[in-house]
Structures are given as structure tokens and as C-alpha cells.
Amino acid sequence: MKTTTMLLCLITMLLIASAYSDEQAGMRIGMAHRDTLSPKPTPFHRIEDIMGMDQKRHGLISQKIKSKKGGAKMSLGSGFDFGAAQYFSEIMVGTPAKKFRVVVDTGSELTWVNCRFHGQGKETREVFRAEESSSFRKVGCKTKTCTDDLSRLFSLAICPTPRTPCSYDYRYADGSVAQGVFAKETFTVGLTNGSVATIRGLLIGCSSYSNGGGFRQADGVLGLAFSDYSFTSKATNIFGGKFSYCLVDHTSNKNISNYLIFGSVPSSTTTSPARLTAQLDLNVLPPFYAINIVGISIGDTMLNIPPQVWDVNKSGGTILDSGSSLTFLADVAYKAVVSGLERHLVGVKRVKPEGLPIEYCYDTSKFDEKKLPQLSFHFKGGTRFAPYRRSYLIDAEPGVRCLGFVSAGTPATNVIGNIMQQNHLWEFDLVASTLSFSPSTCL
Structure with missing residues (x-):
């Protein structure tokens, strides 16, 4: 009975459809190629027009795809509770993914973690066991990647057999060292839209040995320098050519954090003050993020600092570095700044805390x-960065505060460290070569 009813319904629907098609004319819309609407385009201009329109379309498609993915979002907090003057993030490495606490360093090209590979490597707080990850792929010592491409990352010439991994002896400016083998690995990252994504084939260092005060209580380093082999290169290629961070006060506890974001900053994290923008010089001091500082003022007075201090061509220049805590200035600039601030500290007792390498x-x-008074860094073009006073008169111990500057010698590259950057949102646009910043609570 049910089958008969269904057949009757189907026949009725077909009859109705047939009657409808007989009574109604179909809709017809004319189509013409856009070139027929133009007055006799030349072949050259036609191709030029096609390329221009297609490139714009491809750009919009890419933007929509990236916006659906969301940006990558990683926690970022002070290492104060761990006795470290660095900022830490957490990364998920390998398959299955394992979590590691790493130093966030815009001055380092190599991302690495404490690691055991074929039994080599010391047991630390957390260690990555390479053989347990199905996505771990060592870089061979005979490959061009090892012998040529990774030479600037201190790859070693040791290569007894083609199957031997490419080794490195990575050295930092402060004398710290990490030694191990290069590999390609998968990272798992959270996204700003609440989902997760994997980044495959990212260069990583499997460090069997590391030594340096900057690594205290950390499992490795997240290399964010401007380099083809840094985490930044891979992440910005996937999520868009920007990354940003907001550093909480350096004395904050570990339960207070903000985020390191790859891709555009979500509107919910932007601050009410208007963001200022300055030029980011990506090619003058690679792989560092160079900025074009032209002077420093205290209050309304511009300090008498020779222009060559800021000139890269005269062994000067300035970089923004999340891996340095204090701010390093060429000696003549250092003396001008501390003497300018000291005049406003007359009558305040000067002390010398034991073991602290700060003079004032x-x-x-x-x-x-x-x-x-307000100290300000002046960029070429007129933009001014005015850090909070607690960023240059910093807490050293209860009741004691120090001027957070160190002489870098002469000549020297000036370095604006992470304490000077705290409580500001910083966005690095690697496509437009701009640096944007604004005050923020970072909470």
C-alpha cells in the first residue's frame, strides 16, 4: 500500500512539473566576455587587465582562506616566578604533540628544545624524545640544506656517513650555547577562532646539550628572528605576514599572561589609544628587527647624542629584541641618558645591590x-615611543629601583629590551615593513 501511494505521488509531481514547464518560459541571461565591452583592447592590455584582475581576486581568496583559519595564538608570560628575566611561551611539538616551555626570542633564528636522539641528550625538566614522534625527520649531513643553507645557523662539517644527522653548535651573543641535530617536525598551535592547526615541516633543533643563564627553567627557545628558517617565517607564510605580542609587567606572576599572535590582531585585543606606526628596517641588520631611532629625549629636552650612534653604516643602529631584558645603548648615548635621569634623582640615596650588573x-x-620626567625614543618620521616610567626605573628588589640601561661600548648596536617594551602591544608587519605599537595593560 505504501509503495503504491509513493508511486502515485511521484507520478502526480512529474505531471505537475511537465505542465509547469509547458506554460512557463525558462529564464535566459545573456553572457559576454568583459573584453567585448571594451573599445578594441590590444592583446597586451588585455593580458595586463586579466593579470591585474586575477591577482586582486587571488589576494581576496587568500585573505578569506586565512581569515577562516584564524591566526595562531600562543600564551606569553613573564619568567619572574621561575627566576628568569625572559618571557616564556608554550609550544606543542611532535606527533603525538608534547608541550614545552620556551623562551620567546625575536633575536634568534633557531627554534629548539631539549631532546634525546638515539640515546644522546641529558634529562632535564622536559625532554623531547625524537624516536617517539612519528613526524620527526632528521636533516642529513650530506644534504645541501645542511652544508649550505644552515651554515649561518652554525651547522657542523662532521659527516661520517650520509645517514648521519646534520649537527649544530648554536651560539648566542651572551655566550650561551645549544648543541644538537637539525630536524623537520610538526607543531600544533591554537588558533584565534578557538580551533587548532598543525604546522608541518618546520625546522627544529634537537638539543642534546645547552648552557646559559637565559635558558634557566626553560625547555628551549622559540626563534622569532627575520629568517627563512625561523618559526616566524613558516607561521607568517601560513597565517599572514604579521605577528604581534604584548608583554605583561616583567614582575608578573606566571598565572598572568597575554598572547603571541601570528596573523592580524583580533579586535578584542586592541587597545583604546591609537596605535603609532614606524618603519621596520628588515634588511639592514638581518636577522634582527631594526628600527630607525634618531634620538632620545627626557622631558622636553632632546639629548645631545651624535647621529652616528643611530647610523647602521657607522656601526650603530637599533634593534627591538624580546630576548634581551635590559636596554643596551652605545656608550655616548648611555652616558647622556643616565646623567639626564640622574639629575632628577638628586637627594635619592644611591645603592649597590650585590650581584646586580647595573650601575645606577x-x-x-x-x-x-x-x-x-618622561623618557622617549624618537623614530625617523616623527613617531615617538614613550615607555612607562617603571620600564626604565625598574624594580630590582624591595625598595630598590635601578635605571634599566647598560653601556654597550663603542661602536655598538643599540638594543631595546623586553622590560622597556612591557605593557605595550607590538605588531610587526613583515609585508609592509612597519612596526605598530600602543600602550596596553596586556590583560
Whole structure:
């Protein structure tokens, strides 16, 4: 019975459709190639027009795809509770993914973790066991990648057999060292839209040995320098040519954090003050993020600092570095800054905390920091970065604060460290070569 009913319904629907098609004319819309609407385009201009339109379309498609993916979002907090002057993030490495706490370093090209490979490597707080990851692929020592491409990352010439992994002895400016083998691995990252994604084939260092104060309580380093082999290169290629971070106060506890984001900053994380923009010089001091500082002022007074201090061609220049804590200035600039600030600290008792490599420290238990004038860094083009006073009169211990500057010698590259950057949102646009920033609580 049911089958008969269904057949009757189907026959009725077909009859109705047939009657409808007989009574109604179909809709017809004319189509013509866009070139027929133009007055006799030449072959050259036709191809030029096609290329222009297609490139714009491809750009819009790429933007939509990337916006659907969302940006990569990683936690970022101070290492204060761990006795470290660095900022830490957490990364998920391997298959299955394992979590590691790493130093966030815009001055380092290599991302590495403490690692055991074929039994080599020391047991630390956390260690990556390479053989347990199905996505771990060592880089061979006979490959062009090892012998040529990774030479600037201190790849070694040791190669007893073609199957031997490509080894490295990675050296940092402060004398720290990491030694191990290069590999390609998969990273798992959270996205700003709440989902997760994997980044495959990312260069990683499997470090069997590391030594340096900067690595204290960390499992490795997240290399964010401007380099073809850094984490930044791979992540910005996937999520768009920008990355940003907001550094919480350097004395914050570990439960207070913000984010390192690859891709555009979500509107919910932007701050109310208008963001300022300056040029980012990506090719003058590679792989560092060079900025074009032209002077420093205290209050309304521009300090008398020779122009060559800021000139890369005269062994000067300035970089922004999340891996350095204090701010390093060429000696003549250092002397101008500390003497300029010291004039406003007359009557405040100067002290010398034991083991602290900072020259100017004071007993500020009864000192109002508002008495200290505003220090500002001036960019070429007129943009001005005015850090909070607690970023250059920094807490050293209870009741003691120090001027957070160190002489870098002469000549020297100036380095704006992470304490000076704290409580600001920084966005690096690697496509437009711009640096944007604005004050933020980073909470």
C-alpha cells in the first residue's frame, strides 16, 4: 500500500512539473566576455587587465582562506616566578604533540628544545624524545640544506656517513650555547577562532646539550628572528605576514599572561589609544628587527647624542629584541641618558645591590616615580615611543629601583629590551615593513 501511494505521488509531481514547464518560459541571461565591452583592447592590455584582475581576486581568496583559519595564538608570560628575566611561551611539538616551555626570542633564528636522539641528550625538566614522534625527520649531513643553507645557523662539517644527522653548535651573543641535530617536525598551535592547526615541516633543533643563564627553567627557545628558517617565517607564510605580542609587567606572576599572535590582531585585543606606526628596517641588520631611532629625549629636552650612534653604516643602529631584558645603548648615548635621569634623582640615596650588573640603583622606598620626567625614543618620521616610567626605573628588589640601561661600548648596536617594551602591544608587519605599537595593560 505504501509503495503504491509513493508511486502515485511521484507520478502526480512529474505531471505537475511537465505542465509547469509547458506554460512557463525558462529564464535566459545573456553572457559576454568583459573584453567585448571594451573599445578594441590590444592583446597586451588585455593580458595586463586579466593579470591585474586575477591577482586582486587571488589576494581576496587568500585573505578569506586565512581569515577562516584564524591566526595562531600562543600564551606569553613573564619568567619572574621561575627566576628568569625572559618571557616564556608554550609550544606543542611532535606527533603525538608534547608541550614545552620556551623562551620567546625575536633575536634568534633557531627554534629548539631539549631532546634525546638515539640515546644522546641529558634529562632535564622536559625532554623531547625524537624516536617517539612519528613526524620527526632528521636533516642529513650530506644534504645541501645542511652544508649550505644552515651554515649561518652554525651547522657542523662532521659527516661520517650520509645517514648521519646534520649537527649544530648554536651560539648566542651572551655566550650561551645549544648543541644538537637539525630536524623537520610538526607543531600544533591554537588558533584565534578557538580551533587548532598543525604546522608541518618546520625546522627544529634537537638539543642534546645547552648552557646559559637565559635558558634557566626553560625547555628551549622559540626563534622569532627575520629568517627563512625561523618559526616566524613558516607561521607568517601560513597565517599572514604579521605577528604581534604584548608583554605583561616583567614582575608578573606566571598565572598572568597575554598572547603571541601570528596573523592580524583580533579586535578584542586592541587597545583604546591609537596605535603609532614606524618603519621596520628588515634588511639592514638581518636577522634582527631594526628600527630607525634618531634620538632620545627626557622631558622636553632632546639629548645631545651624535647621529652616528643611530647610523647602521657607522656601526650603530637599533634593534627591538624580546630576548634581551635590559636596554643596551652605545656608550655616548648611555652616558647622556643616565646623567639626564640622574639629575632628577638628586637627594635619592644611591645603592649597590650585590650581584646586580647595573650601575645606577637607588633606594626609592620614599620616591615618587612621577617626579621622573618622561623618557622617549624618537623614530625617523616623527613617531615617538614613550615607555612607562617603571620600564626604565625598574624594580630590582624591595625598595630598590635601578635605571634599566647598560653601556654597550663603542661602536655598538643599540638594543631595546623586553622590560622597556612591557605593557605595550607590538605588531610587526613583515609585508609592509612597519612596526605598530600602543600602550596596553596586556590583560
